[in-house]
Amino acid sequence: MLLDLQKLSRNFGSVQALRDVTLRLETGTIGLVGNNGAGKSTLLKILLGLLPPSSGTGTILGCDIRQTGLQLRGRIGYMPEAAATVPLLKGGEYVALSGDLYGMPFRDARRRAHEVLNYCGLGELRYRRLDEYSAGNLQRLKLAAALVHDPELLLLDEPTNGLDPAGRMSMLHLLEDLIAETGKSLILCTHLLKDVERLCKQVVVLHQGTIAKSGPIEEMTRAAENRYEVHWRDVSSDFLPRFRGSGGQVLHQEEPSEALVALPENWQPKQLFELAAQCGTVITRLREDDEDLERLFMRLTAKETKGTQELTA
């Protein structure tokens, strides 16, 4: 078990950043996604043992998140989003410093720093000062600094943020290799859902301080047999109300003449066309929904946001 959180909440004054988060995740690669203000940062702080929860309990790597901050951080490799460089230091010294701060003996930290720098493709640059590193190499360097003590879990905060397409691809390749070769668990916190799809097996979608959805990405994005994207003409008809009345579900609708729908059980598209014809509506497009993570995310967060907006109104 990688982490097990039970009814975890965290308040900042009157603001509730996390609300009764219950989450159980097995070891593996996990994407943590959510809009700004969804509670990702707060959850990361709690996972790093830097912030105690206001209520609830939990363990990560078998450690109680309330009591084992330093011990816990020694088993996690954290790659921050920010530049986080130490001026005038050289690449090798920076990674070795990270090893020192993780409690490694002086010599081991230096030896290991050279190993991970080579692994991350920075062997040639280890004697260069940090201000001479490109954005892509700096991200690799931060990854090396997170790997130096051979952690059980890697916590990566926006590892491809600010990189050009080539740099992003290169970073993703490196992470893919790392996962394949070492089998380390990884929590990837990012806004780039394509990166999550590529690297992670599981995803946790946070929205407004709660878990909107979590589980294996493959299951969540698998095209449902009875789910279709429908476009139609003649919006004034009672097509949609009658569809709902027949047991169909409208999963997502942004435009008045298109929607993502789930057909009632035992229905085929033929029945949908028949219903449209009865309502005097012409279906102009019908295609099986092959919802990817991005659309799933938009659907989950848009639905919740819309609900909240309606409540506020």
Added chain:
Amino acid sequence: MISIARVALIQVLRRKTYWVLLGMGLAQFIMFWSVIYAVTQLQLPEPMKQNILREFGFSAQMDEQRDNGYMVFMERQSVVVMILLAFSGSLLVGSDFRQRTLPFYLSRRIGKRHYVAGKLLAVSSLILFLTVLPALALFVEYGAFTSGWSYWKENWRIPVAVLAYGGVLCLVNSVWLVSLSAYLQRAAPIAITWSSLLIMPGRLGEYLWKASDNEYWRLLDPWRDMRLIGQLFFGKFRKDFDRGLAWWALALIATITIVAFVALVRRVRAVDVVE
């Protein structure tokens, strides 16, 4: 903690402009070294020796009339230290906040107490290298050039006092500088504020003292306060009144240092690690 301090010192030594200040400190040390060499080793007439010593305000022994030479040396070195610290605060501490390097430190297996202690140790090391260690070297030099053991026996208190005074300089200056740098972060504001805090109150205190003839106004001068505290360790004061003033100075400096330390601890917040 040690690794944080070590890296901070590497940062300072890699900036060439700081070598100028370190060179100034070294020049002063060589000057005092030469004075001691001249008065102990060269065949000079006694009045000339006394003139040299008077010129440099130097006395190798505890002396009621003059300040102790080692303390004078440390005080003069403090000027170099003050300038060096004014410009290194941004590099050693400010950049951690400005470039968000704090997450790098605090997300490792250390707490904020280790971070704070590491930075204080780094600044203290700079002060130590420029004041305490050279002063002890001068003491050893004087003793080595003096025949017999009497110098060591009679002045055993001097190295203890040098260490104690140096400890005060290290503690006070490091806490003040690290706190100031954590809040102001950039080099120019730190340098201006640091210099102003250490010079302006002293000038004001001197003006008020002369205007009102009240010696207590002189407590506004932090350098003088630190010197008075140092004299508590050396055990000699020019005036008896200064002995009473030294305890007030100690109370004042301790209060400011505690306030600065609390402000520093509040500034280094682990919860800022992930944004």
